Amino acid sequence: MKRYEVLNCLLCNSPLDEGVTWKTLLSNRFPRTICLHCEEKFEPCETESRESLISLYKYNDDMKGYLHRYKFMHDVLLAKVFRHQIQQQLSKKKEIIVPIPMHHAKLKERTFAHIDELLNEANIPYVHYLKKITTETQAGKTREERLNAPQIFALKENQDPGNKEFILVDDIYTTGTTINQAKRILLDAGAKSVKAFTLIRG
Structure with a gap:
């Protein structure tokens, strides 16, 4: 898995609290690239039955x-x-x-x-x-x-x-x-x- 260290939110450019850590390196989760404030602006779709x-x-x-x-x-x-x-x-x-x-x-x-x-x-x-x-x-x-x-x-x-x-x-x-x-x-x-x-x- 490719890993990139992103220091600032790619959307608003504010500093990210989470950098590349041992936890992200050893887990299957990519390091965060946008801040929580920007992430919360995107509305998830409701789960559909089909x-x-x-x-x-x-x-x-x-x-x-x-x-x-x-x-x-x-x-x-x-x-x-x-x-x-x-x-x-x-x-x-x-x-x-x-x-x-x-x-x-x-x-x-x-x-x-x-x-x-x-x-x-x-x-x-x-x-x-x-x-x-x-x-x-x-x-x-x-x-x-x-x-x-x-x-x-x-x-x-x-x-x-x-x-x-x-x-x-x-x-x-x-x-x-x-x-x-x-x-x-x-x-x-x-x-x-x-x-x-x-x-x-x-």
């Missing part, structure tokens, strides 16, 4: 600010903020972890794949089974436009999902269009089951 989708947090103003800094201001260090929570949820899963992919043009513009980085920081192995075939995004669309969006993914060459179990990982779930389209590609190619995990529920 196991096909797990989301960790609600999309409140503070989470909106986090996403803006991380994705659009290219603050890749913020991938560390939720690494412990993501690892707790995914590290013992038997399914293959599949990140929702970025289009190569968008990746070049942003310089990093934000879902991949969240998983990298949490030490979660993953495999790219999908590719994005359009630069079109769901942001800014109405609910009706999202639900009627054309297919934006395709199966990657030389990948066979046949009889395998998967967990799709994305940053945010709103109408479910992105997850459902990716899920359909895998199921149509023979996947045994496809679940989903997102950091945020919109």
Whole structure:
């Protein structure tokens, strides 16, 4: 497990009380990267009965600010903020972890794949089974436009999902269009089951 010493909160820059200690080095918990005050601003999602989708947090103003800094201001260090929570949820899963992919043009513009980085920081192995075939995004669309969006993914060459179990990982779930389209590609190619995990529920 990778260890980084973060001395100040990555969100508000206030000093952190907890540094790297023997306890954090010997345990499975990552050292803290944000202060308790910032951590308390994120609202956990209520546990849902359906196991096909797990989301960790609600999309409140503070989470909106986090996403803006991380994705659009290219603050890749913020991938560390939720690494412990993501690892707790995914590290013992038997399914293959599949990140929702970025289009190569968008990746070049942003310089990093934000879902991949969240998983990298949490030490979660993953495999790219999908590719994005359009630069079109769901942001800014109405609910009706999202639900009627054309297919934006395709199966990657030389990948066979046949009889395998998967967990799709994305940053945010709103109408479910992105997850459902990716899920359909895998199921149509023979996947045994496809679940989903997102950091945020919109």
